[in-house]
Amino acid sequence: MVQTSSADASPNLRALLSRRALDLPDAPRLDNTEDVATRISFVYGFPDPESLPAAEVAAAAASVLEKNGRWALQYGDTAGYRGLMEALLAKLERDQGITAGRENMIVTAGGSQAMQLVLDALVDWGDTVITEAPTWLGAVQAFRNVGAEVVSVPVDGQGTDTGALERALVRLRDAGIQPKLIYVISNFQNPSGISTSVERRRRILELAREHGTLILEDDAYFDLRYEGASLPPIYALDDGASTMYLGTLSKTMGAGMRLGWLLAPPAVIGRLTALKIDGGTNVFGAHVAAEWLPDHLDAHVRELREIYRRRRDVMLASLERHMPAGTTWTRPEGGFFVWVTLPPGVDTTRMLPQACERGVEYLPGATCYADERGRDQLRLSFSFAADDTIDAGIGIIAEIAKGELSEAGRS
Amino acid sequence: MVQTSSADASPNLRALLSRRALDLPDAPRLDNTEDVATRISFVYGFPDPESLPAAEVAAAAASVLEKNGRWALQYGDTAGYRGLMEALLAKLERDQGITAGRENMIVTAGGSQAMQLVLDALVDWGDTVITEAPTWLGAVQAFRNVGAEVVSVPVDGQGTDTGALERALVRLRDAGIQPKLIYVISNFQNPSGISTSVERRRRILELAREHGTLILEDDAYFDLRYEGASLPPIYALDDGASTMYLGTLSKTMGAGMRLGWLLAPPAVIGRLTALKIDGGTNVFGAHVAAEWLPDHLDAHVRELREIYRRRRDVMLASLERHMPAGTTWTRPEGGFFVWVTLPPGVDTTRMLPQACERGVEYLPGATCYADERGRDQLRLSFSFAADDTIDAGIGIIAEIAKGELSEAGRS
Numbered sequence: 001m002v003q004t005s006s007a008d009a010s011p012n013l014r015a016l017l018s019r020r021a022l023d024l025p026d027a028p029r030l031d032n033t034e035d036v037a038t039r040i041s042f043v044y045g046f047p048d049p050e051s052l053p054a055a056e057v058a059a060a061a062a063s064v065l066e067k068n069g070r071w072a073l074q075y076g077d078t079a080g081y082r083g084l085m086e087a088l089l090a091k092l093e094r095d096q097g098i099t100a101g102r103e104n105m106i107v108t109a110g111g112s113q114a115m116q117l118v119l120d121a122l123v124d125w126g127d128t129v130i131t132e133a134p135t136w137l138g139a140v141q142a143f144r145n146v147g148a149e150v151v152s153v154p155v156d157g158q159g160t161d162t163g164a165l166e167r168a169l170v171r172l173r174d175a176g177i178q179p180k181l182i183y184v185i186s187n188f189q190n191p192s193g194i195s196t197s198v199e200r201r202r203r204i205l206e207l208a209r210e211h212g213t214l215i216l217e218d219d220a221y222f223d224l225r226y227e228g229a230s231l232p233p234i235y236a237l238d239d240g241a242s243t244m245y246l247g248t249l250s251k252t253m254g255a256g257m258r259l260g261w262l263l264a265p266p267a268v269i270g271r272l273t274a275l276k277i278d279g280g281t282n283v284f285g286a287h288v289a290a291e292w293l294p295d296h297l298d299a300h301v302r303e304l305r306e307i308y309r310r311r312r313d314v315m316l317a318s319l320e321r322h323m324p325a326g327t328t329w330t331r332p333e334g335g336f337f338v339w340v341t342l343p344p345g346v347d348t349t350r351m352l353p354q355a356c357e358r359g360v361e362y363l364p365g366a367t368c369y370a371d372e373r374g375r376d377q378l379r380l381s382f383s384f385a386a387d388d389t390i391d392a393g394i395g396i397i398a399e400i401a402k403g404e405l406s407e408a409g410r411s
Numbered sequence: 412m413v414q415t416s417s418a419d420a421s422p423n424l425r426a427l428l429s430r431r432a433l434d435l436p437d438a439p440r441l442d443n444t445e446d447v448a449t450r451i452s453f454v455y456g457f458p459d460p461e462s463l464p465a466a467e468v469a470a471a472a473a474s475v476l477e478k479n480g481r482w483a484l485q486y487g488d489t490a491g492y493r494g495l496m497e498a499l500l501a502k503l504e505r506d507q508g509i510t511a512g513r514e515n516m517i518v519t520a521g522g523s524q525a526m527q528l529v530l531d532a533l534v535d536w537g538d539t540v541i542t543e544a545p546t547w548l549g550a551v552q553a554f555r556n557v558g559a560e561v562v563s564v565p566v567d568g569q570g571t572d573t574g575a576l577e578r579a580l581v582r583l584r585d586a587g588i589q590p591k592l593i594y595v596i597s598n599f600q601n602p603s604g605i606s607t608s609v610e611r612r613r614r615i616l617e618l619a620r621e622h623g624t625l626i627l628e629d630d631a632y633f634d635l636r637y638e639g640a641s642l643p644p645i646y647a648l649d650d651g652a653s654t655m656y657l658g659t660l661s662k663t664m665g666a667g668m669r670l671g672w673l674l675a676p677p678a679v680i681g682r683l684t685a686l687k688i689d690g691g692t693n694v695f696g697a698h699v700a701a702e703w704l705p706d707h708l709d710a711h712v713r714e715l716r717e718i719y720r721r722r723r724d725v726m727l728a729s730l731e732r733h734m735p736a737g738t739t740w741t742r743p744e745g746g747f748f749v750w751v752t753l754p755p756g757v758d759t760t761r762m763l764p765q766a767c768e769r770g771v772e773y774l775p776g777a778t779c780y781a782d783e784r785g786r787d788q789l790r791l792s793f794s795f796a797a798d799d800t801i802d803a804g805i806g807i808i809a810e811i812a813k814g815e816l817s818e819a820g821r822s
Binding site: 018020021032050055072113115121254268 | 424426427431438440441455465473480488490532553664679686693695
């Protein structure tokens with residue numbers, strides 16, 4: 001039983017690791033983040049660096065530290081700083097049409113901690129979750145980390161394919177399997193850019209109720225709509241019993257705040273707060289955000305919409321200009337992402353090193369699926385790269401794709 | 412299989428919860444934190460509110476947002492902001508005598524996220540961990556949340572009882588059980604206030620190596636030593652293969668920063684960063700801390716030592732003055748806590764409501780054990796309550812204890 005190897009007194013790490021950790025890649029998801037500024041980067045859902053409200057945040061920080069430094073620098077409530085919760089609830093009511101109270105809310109370190117807490121509270125190793133495919137790559141990794149069996153439902157031009165969702169739910173029921181949650185990104189889906197129609201949103205809710213499961217609705221991009229009318233979140237269509245609603249300040253105030261939230265039934269919030277032993281989420285940042293939010297968020301979001309609408313349009317025009325015949329892409333009404341499907345014979349994972357060598361990066365489609373699909377697809381984020389670099393970047397990707405196609409033609 | 416209850420379309424939550432969440436208390440660990448200021452509070456390990464460096468933090472925030480707002484408000488590396496890592500590594504080398512590189516470090520949301528990540532990476536439901544008893548109540552809860560079987564080793568006047576630790580390890584080996592980690596708080600242990608001797612630290616390391624397990628050394632209070640010479644952390648005695656070393660800025664710069672770190676072998680750090688899907692830990696706060704740390708931490712810590720040494724002495728004198736005969740307590744050389752053992756017949760959990768009613772609060776001893784012990788004990792934190800309130804608070808606790816004792820005598 002002694003696990004020490006005699007050479008260096010190192011324990012045998014594999015004998016100590018949990019199932020979650022045993023087969024992990026030995027690399028972080030984000031590393032050398034600041035290096036993306038040296039490339040034309042379409043890879044991450046990073047907000048535009050030029051428009052981050054640094055001066056306003058500095059003023060808010062100075063103000064809260066003067067008024068209330070003794071609590072901004074102290075431990076805080078596990079569920080979140082009340083001042084921030086109240087500011088967020090007021091915003092959610094005004095913009096999203098969501099009526100909720102503090103008993104429905106937990107403040108988290110970005111949307112990702114909310115996702116992790118939900119998985120910890122619902123998923124045992126081997127449990128089943130339902131997700132859209134393609135979906136957010138962080139979710140793909142988080143599901144794998146907790147050992148979830150992932151059932152994928154496609155996204156079409158109207159969003160989540162609710163026919164496929166129903167068939168999946170019925171099949172699971174017939175097999176005696178209770179799915180723990182249905183993960184959907186209702187607006188400007190990551191990575192497809194597609195929003196799920198209101199009719200489909202209602203149908204997802206009906207199906208969740210019928211099958212006794214919970215919806216985890218990720219709405220990170222709600223505020224960033226560049227055209228068309230806002231759609232009500234599933235949470236707002238629900239009576240509050242079946243939907244968990246995840247949001248974040250990452251795409252508006254700034255990702256560096258690492259502040260997100262989850263709305264959920266109070267019984268769920270209770271479990272999540274009991275699991276969240278962290279001394280309060282980013283108490284200092286939460287005080288600063290609470291100070292900044294009421295007077296600045298709305299104006300800032302209006303500015304961001306202009307910036308991102310313009311970048312989206314530049315990117316769509318560049319795709320039109322450069323991409324090989326047979327390529328298709330989505331035309332998002334908001335958010336950060338265009339989803340590109342290349343003609344048969346192109347492998348976007350294999351293309352990536354060539355693109356990186358030429359100073360351009362994108363997200364290969366395969367990272368957005370829990371199974372082996374997406375090799376002919378890629379996600380382009382138009383949020384981070386400056387306007388005047390987008391066309392050159394798309395041109396390079398198109399050239400590489402054309403090279404792949406002509407090689408595929410020859411072989 | 413349909414789990415919907417017909418009355419309100421609420422799913423049957425118990426059918427959806429994971430083992431982690433099923434039997435949780437339906438309450439957060441920290442709630443209404445700001446209310447502690449309305450009481451004489453000896454309950455939490457909260458830093459002194461008056462001495463938090465609010466003005467310096469405001470200046471640091473203004474400076475980083477001006478110089479580098481585009482990265483302070485952006486997503487960051489999963490392992491942590493490099494500027495902060497470098498500042499922390501320099502501090503650890505200077506003060507703790509620890510030589511480590513960035514490959515050994517992960518920045519976390521306080522020490523508690525580091526603890527959670529370590530448990531996620533090492534502990535499957537039913538796995539065994541070894542801990543001191545009594546220990547930090549957050550650890551007691553975190554172990555329970557992940558379903559760990561807890562083997563407790565007592566703390567005596569020299570710290571971790573290494574004889575008992577050896578017997579526990581041998582017993583586990585004989586039973587074919589591989590303990591996943593040994594959790595120790597080497598300095599001014601929470602809650603006992605006792606530091607483990609250097610000889611014992613070396614012995615813990617030998618035993619961990621012999622039994623192929625890892626040490627999780629929690630050293631949250633290292634900087635706050637009020638007398639005696641610093642002792643080398645176990646991590647500094649190790650060649651780096653068997654020890655994980657957890658630290659925090661919560662007790663020095665301010666708990667509201669929610670910044671801590673873990674040092675560990677690079678193979679462990681790799682797994683933790685792959686599990687930590689969070690967009691970087693508190694990127695804004697990390698930039699502010701990196702700006703503040705090099706020029707301010709040392710002077711600030713010197714001030715804090717004066718404040719807390721004085722409070723400790725006030726508390727020890729008050730205990731001497733008020734406590735009933737037969738009461739014993741520890742005399743910590745640093746940290747925040749005095750650990751009190753009352754005479755037989757007193758139940759500190761039962762006493763607590765009376766104390767709260769009279770405006771005083773403390774931590775009942777039973778919360779610091781994974782089993783049913785500690786009912787005659789309590790933890791007093793001298794860090795938070797103002798100097799001139801300590802004597803009155805201790806007087807009230809002593810009166811209640813005396814009342815309990817005379818009732819116990821009568822019955």
